[in-house]
Amino acid sequence: MTAARSLHAAAALLLAGLLAVLAGVTAATPAHAAGYRYWSFWQAEGKSGSHGWTYATQGPSQARPGDGETVGFRFAVSADSSDAAKPRTAPDFAAVCDRTPARDGGKRIAVVLDFGTPADAPGGERPPAARTACARVADDATAADALAAVAKPLRYDSAALLCGIEGYPRTGCGEKVDATAPRSERPEAEPGDRSGGPSAGLIGGVAAVVALGGAAVWQARRRRAR
Known part of the structure; x- marks a missing residue:
């Protein structure tokens, strides 16, 4: 050579x-990916909900579901809407509202509440068990009105972001966390953190x-x- x-x-x-x-x-x-701990809002696909959940395109204070529809709320750590965890209870209006008869001048909306897993809970808190409720509200009521009818107290921030349902979590609202760590080991991430x-x-x-x-x-x- x-x-x-x-x-x-x-x-x-x-x-x-x-x-x-x-x-x-x-x-x-891998770079640290930003995740957020928050309540996500879901609507049933189709009135019967037989096709499962779809991420809502409007906030609960803007969405106005009709009589016989189902809405869901799930607390979890998610990077964005494509990563968001769905409620683990299937949307089934008949099962939730079968004992709530229809009345004139109002509508019935099935509400599914999924408080998430211990891994996604803020430090020192434990999520309540998931549950469902049938909200009887006025014809022009929003999903937020239906939620308020069956799950108090609600906590919102100054920008009208839903922060807590029935007192869970006690504090915090859409805080940033490290979404690359295992769910049980996710510390709070500093804004703009790109370490690693x-x-x-x-x-x-x-x-x-x-x-x-x-x-x-x-x-x-x-x-x-x-």
Whole structure:
């Protein structure tokens, strides 16, 4: 092998090693993803709810479900609407409101409350058991009105974000948490936190590859100089 070819081979070895180690860094150290602990709002797909839950496109204070419809509320840590956990009770208006007869001048809305799991609960709190209730409200009532009719007290923040149902959770409202950690180990994340760099072992691996590649280039240059 000529000296020039040796240099090219050494450079290729160095580049390949660096790329492999950097790929390991990327795979082993994902960036911290922002998650939020909050009450999500759901509506049944179709009046019967036979197709399950769909994430509501309006807030509970804007949505006006009709008589015979079902709404759901689920407390969990979610990154966004696509990641949000659905209520674990299926929307079934008949099962919830079978003992609540219809009346003129009002409507019945089935309400499903899922307080979530202990893993998603704020520190020091434990979620109540999930339950359902049939709200009898005025014809023009919103989902928030139906919720207020069967689940008090409710807690809202200054921006009208639903923060607590029946006193759960006691404090907090849509706070940011570390969604990359296991649910049972999620600490509160600082706003704008993007920590989570490569480990010392991986950094050492990069240094080793650089050193080996440098040695190969040095040897090739010595052969060329002879």
